[in-house]
Amino acid sequence: MANLALIEAINLALASEMARDPDVVVLGEDIGRNGGVFRATVGLLDKFGADRVIDTPLAETLVAAMAIGLSTQGIKPVAEIQFSGFLYPCVDQVVNHATRYRNRTRGRLSCPLVIRAPNGGGIHAPEHHSESLETTFAQMPGIRVVCPSNPARAYGLLLAAIRDPDPVVFLEPTRCYRLFKQPVEDNGEALPLDTCFIDREGSDITLVSWGAMMHDTRLAADKLAEEGISAEVIDVATLKPLDMDTILASVAKTGRCVIVQEAPRAYGPASEIAANLAEHGLLSLFAPVLRVSGYDTVMPLAKQELNYIPDVSRILREVRKVFEIAPKA
Amino acid sequence: MTSENPATTQVAAFAIGYTQYLDAEGHVRAPLPAFARDAAALREMYRTMTMVRAFDRKAVALQRTGQLGTYAACLGQEAVGTAIGLTLRHDDVYIPAYREYAANMLRGVPLQNVLLYWGGDERGMQFPEGTPSHNDFPFSVPIATHIPHAVGVAYAFKLRKQDRVVLASCGDGATSKGDFYEAISSAKVWNLPVVFLVSNNQWAISLPSSRQTGAQTFAQKAFAGGLHGEQCDGNDVIATREVLARAIERARSGGGPSLIEAVTYRLHDHTTADDARRYRSEDEVKAAWERCPIKRLKAHLVAQHGWSEADEVALNDEATANAEKIAQAFLAMPPDQPSAIFDSLYAKLPRQYEWQRDEVVAAGPKGGHH
């Protein structure tokens, strides 16, 4: 079993599924000979040829629209957008067409496509490279939004995304592309696209996160363990559709919950999860559900990005508030 | 264009052809292509345009009497849709904007589907299996966003080594949008089997085509992407069919993409929610009626193929009766199930949204007026 970084697991999933299914193609800017700006598609051109590894002109609307056209014909395109801030030109195509073709033709046409993009900050990239876009896509009907948090899940979730018969926006944690390695087996097994993962079990508090923030959330849980606090950590992974069952079951057990997201606070997935906990889990709670999040400001350039992105200390601060309100018995 | 500067040489030059066989009076201006020398084929084109015009009139009447939602009439543009419908092959794909009803009809869409759609029912775009239209795209209301889908569809044909062609049509207004440019700029990169058709009806709601762009023609935009580009008289069904047939043949035989501008005129308001009298003169519209595609083909049929007044009356009666039948079929359509708003959202509705569908089903049907 190979020890892989997350970006290598993405590459492995693409190569694996392209070998298995001749209808899978990848497309995007600089993904061919160059292997992608983050190297996600390295080696694919030589293995599968230029017909299936499509270097597109520099036009993000076209990349999304072309994926839509391909997918209506039963091709399974995996489109890459180089940086999260360049996803915005795709929004029109995704919300007005990719998510709607099945519905507006009453099932006659459909869009089994994947749009992959790096998501979030922390790598000192230029402007428009570090935004967190899960909120933008997760509020669209007819879509799936996936934010993997480690190499093994990135592999299995990407396979699932490619095989899914509906459009999937796959937002990869830029900061974790090469942050750590993990054994990943190329077993061709997809992971579910509607279920959270219990990253570690615990009994005193539920920490909920996804994508890059899972890394800090795990570190926060380590720190809490040193203090004798047992945190259950949930990796949401698929933000849409959201698996509240797993989160509610955990909170029923722990009675406390902190949700961690890098995206701006207002109207984000953390708010959606907190609202669902208020509706369906209020009686299990010993304390209010608290959120740790990015701020409602423009994603700062590199010098100030650490002032924006939540970290372990900000997570611990909110956790401590919870235990102040509802101390461990 | 040669410069006075001796250091400057001409590296490329472009020219736009304009094709017209029948002028506004129906006079033959050039030797007709083979299909247009066949009286039966001409009568069939005339019949199609007449049937669609009667349908269009009925649709507007339904809207005016509160039986249909906002409707975009195709009055004056019947030749373009007819030419599209007659030139695409069964297994080709048509990606329309929303006004070429003749093309939809010829590809097997029952016209009550068009009424269903404008009446607010998604089933209108559920084109019937076994017809060419089953592969076609639904109407696309957000302007130009559908055009780059043709690049993906054409790429799929090329990838699978199929000799199929995709045709995407749009209006003059759509040519101002980035989606249009991204499509035409990329199609030749892969030499794709695609035809882009700009139905230039002179107006984008209230903006005349002269203010849509500073370019002399819309066809010349083809050159920006390295496509074949030409213009035809979009009110001459023979010219439009001939030019489209050549573009489709070019695409099918590996000659790559084309951009065709069909010059026509929107005789009606933009939609039934619009009043064109606010922004264009009665004189302009009156002059445009003189260039009507149906009028000129009739003149040709009368002059050359013995079309009689009795033929005309019989056809008009048939077209009116057909439009009435379509309207009745539309009005008799039972409303869709409330659950339908969820049933085609995903291949399988995620369990997370089942309660919402259940709630809609339990609440029972609401509204349902046209």
Ligand SMILES: [Mg+2]
């Ligand atoms: Mg127009």
